[in-house]
Amino acid sequence: MSLVIKDLHANIDETQILKGVNLEIPKGEVHAIMGPNGSGKSTLSKIITGHDDYDVKSGTVTMDGVDLLEMDVDERSREGVFLAFQYPAEVPGVSNANFIRAALQARLPDGEELDAVAYYKNLYSKMDVLEMDRKFTSRAVNEGFSGGEKKRNEILQMMMLEPKYCILDETDSGLDIDALKIVAKGVNAMRSEERGFLVITHYQRLLDYIQPDHVHVMSDGQIVKSGGKDLALELEESGYDFLKEGELANA
């Protein structure tokens, strides 16, 4: 049972972004992808979740054996893949409580209504983990939220939807250390044998709090190096310069 990406090539317009990505994330594991800006990390998350700006040229993405690339965005979500966005969109006028409820309602069979009382109870308990004020439920989704509030909101949604695979795209960007700890607490509370994580980050800092089982380095649309969690520390020490050296060496 895993999220498997095989030889994935993808373009935006005519530009090649992914040039043969191979990655397998078994349930129960946390994989981190690091790499310089523009290496294709965020693109990978958008392609797994079905953003139509990108054309998949070849390769496959399967989740527990199910072909994700054939499915619509919302179907993929209901199948169990979740993306915590780097830049979550605002949905003016729609309260957080109603938004999350709509997402949960979409997972129920036709004609079945979400139990409102149980829903709010669940919502509040998750908000408590993330130290979120109750007023938050009636605020419009991400509208006027600080960077930290937006990221916490992403984790809250993830906790409420209980996906099989979670992709966190630069969740640490724009967070101070306290907010980072809270977000990590939420993520760690969700770690289980039944769930896989793909954590995309530019900096090692996040991985101090969300300890990965495996670390991959992405560069120019490919995964160029994989290792244990120590790889993240090495990268922190030496930076991504080795990539350039590698290119020079290859040249």
Added chain:
Amino acid sequence: MSYDTSTIDQETQDAISVDQAKGDFSFPENHKFDAGVGLSSDTIDYISNVKDDPDWVREFRHKGLKTFLDKPMPTNWATKDLENIDFDKIRYYLSDGQKPKRSWDEVPPEVLETFERLGVPEQERAFLAGVEAQYDSEAAYSNVKEELEKDGVIFVNSTEGLKEHEEIFRPWFGKVIPTGDNKFSALNSAVFSGGSFIYIPKGLKVKHPLQAYFRINSENFGQFERTLIIADEGSEVMYMEGCTAPKFETSTLHSAVVELVAMKGAKIQYITVQNWSSNVFNLVTKRGMAHEDAEIRWIDCNIGSRLTMKYPGVVMKGERARGEVISIALANNGQHQDTGAKMIHAANNTTSNVVSKSISVGEGRSTYRGQVHIPKHLKGCKNNTECDALLINSHSKTDTYPAITVRGNQHVTQHEASVSQVSEEMLFYMEQRGIPEGAAMSLAVNGFINELAQEFPMEYSVELKRLVELEMEGSVG
């Protein structure tokens, strides 16, 4: 914290929901009186004879016809689609000639079934102080709670109003909206029938809303109700109207005139949820006159019809009078919602507020036309105008024509307008949470109008959200 609709159980929702599919049915015609096709002075006499009009009303009608025929179609500023109305093919009066019943048990079975399917009797039991249910040209049912009647509230149809209450009716009738105001107010003046006459006595605050429901059943037909509401000094009333019609191949005309008079310190709220089928030309003139310290609020929601032209107005005639228009328009494929507001400041320290939100989907078109008039000799007047348009895709069209005439420098006016779109990123975000495209779209649209929807009484705001959901889900692949 907001539970929004979760606190409303399914039964209540079902009871109050009126959607377009629900309104799309009709019964065979069963009319005793039919003015026939086309419009002439014989048509006017036919209507006057059937209704046994007093002479002054008959004269009023004939004058209306002359004005209607004299006035050109306003296509110099309005849509050319108006030229597609064939006045010679419309029937101007259809009824069984009976007085409205006071009990649903006495209403003819097909009419009763119609209103039951539309949920009107349940709403009456649940939260209304009085109901008038109009079927084609005349009210089939009209009733007001006994205690209100004892308090002196009058809630009858226009025919009964002008005959039985001439002393109150006549001084105001046609005064807020003169016959010659526009071509369609003239047409209404010629052939009007049905609509409500309401009088609220001094100081009486009516707690529950009064409701009118306008139903068109017949094809090639025009409905021309005429409503006059007078709230005497210090009184308060809320009036709500709803409407539906079956969808016919041929066009249907609905052309109402609604006049409101709020005497010193009185408050009138007039709420419309317009859901005509997409073959209806809805050309309506609505205006209120607010005396000293009085307040008139139009809360206007247009979801249905082929073409709606409607610019509710308030003439603030007394000092410190307040006027407000809150409107929501949804223009889907094949629809044009041409709506707006007219605020005429005619006394010192008067205040007006216009908030308009329009949504254009597919080929749908929304137009906002506003007029704010503050003459030079006045002081201390305030106007706030906000118009926001939401476009759902690139074919949609929206136009804003605000006209703010402010003379003198002792006034405060502000105007804000915005046009926004439901962005791809917003939709992707919502869909990534598992919400299907149609539901995501309607969530976004409901978010856009959420603030205004809360101005509607709860029962109506739920209906509004449901209507928007239905419209949006139907419009997305």
